[in-house]
Amino acid sequence: MSGAEMPEGTGRVPSLWEEMVAQNPAHSSWYVDRFRSMAAQGQDTVGEARLIDAMVPRQARILDAGCGPGRTGGYLHRAGHTVVGVDVDPVLIAAAEEDHPGPTWLVGDLAALDLPARGIAADFDAIVCAGNVMTFVAPSTRVAVLGAFAAHLGPQGRAVIGFGAGRDYEFGQFLADAKAAGLVPELLLSTWDVRPFNEDAEFLVAVLSRAR
Numbered sequence: 001m002s003g004a005e006m007p008e009g010t011g012r013v014p015s016l017w018e019e020m021v022a023q024n025p026a027h028s029s030w031y032v033d034r035f036r037s038m039a040a041q042g043q044d045t046v047g048e049a050r051l052i053d054a055m056v057p058r059q060a061r062i063l064d065a066g067c068g069p070g071r072t073g074g075y076l077h078r079a080g081h082t083v084v085g086v087d088v089d090p091v092l093i094a095a096a097e098e099d100h101p102g103p104t105w106l107v108g109d110l111a112a113l114d115l116p117a118r119g120i121a122a123d124f125d126a127i128v129c130a131g132n133v134m135t136f137v138a139p140s141t142r143v144a145v146l147g148a149f150a151a152h153l154g155p156q157g158r159a160v161i162g163f164g165a166g167r168d169y170e171f172g173q174f175l176a177d178a179k180a181a182g183l184v185p186e187l188l189l190s191t192w193d194v195r196p197f198n199e200d201a202e203f204l205v206a207v208l209s210r211a212r
Helices: 016-023 027-040 047-055 071-078 090-099 139-152 171-180
Strands: 061-065 082-087 104-107 124-129 153-164 183-189 203-210
Touching (some): 016 027, 047 124, 061 071, 071 090, 071 124, 139 171
Parallel strands (some): 061 124
């Protein structure tokens, strides 16, 4: 299964990414080319994936939420994990299928995420949401997105979400939204290379689990 559309309800609120692409249809292709170029130049594009790989058991089930062109999920698949990637942008999903065959790549809205409806069990060992994805979803859907993450985690699963400051989503508000969605922080970092979080941090990597 790859590239398939996920069902979406009527009256769906478009993400900020979709609004950006509507204004500049070439943006998605530029984004794909940017990461292909970085990889070709030998730049490190998989730091997020290495952290996730260190957190999970071998042959884990991992959801790459907002997977883009597949750099994170592709690495994790090659490391031996079962990976499902979901992104709202079909151009990015097409690039993921081309550059990183193996995972299940799906076009879909994270706010309406329902993988069991597609025959995919909702018991992931980890959900990774990198690349500032949480700042590109529609603000009115943030709690719904986080709630969908909580619903797709296994009993011991963890969601790891990273994004930068200055993107109209205060870290404190994000943590409040996570709590409202049934997620609690286990660890807060300021980088994907495991530096501690502090009040002056310009980036947040939150390791969250389901509230018990």
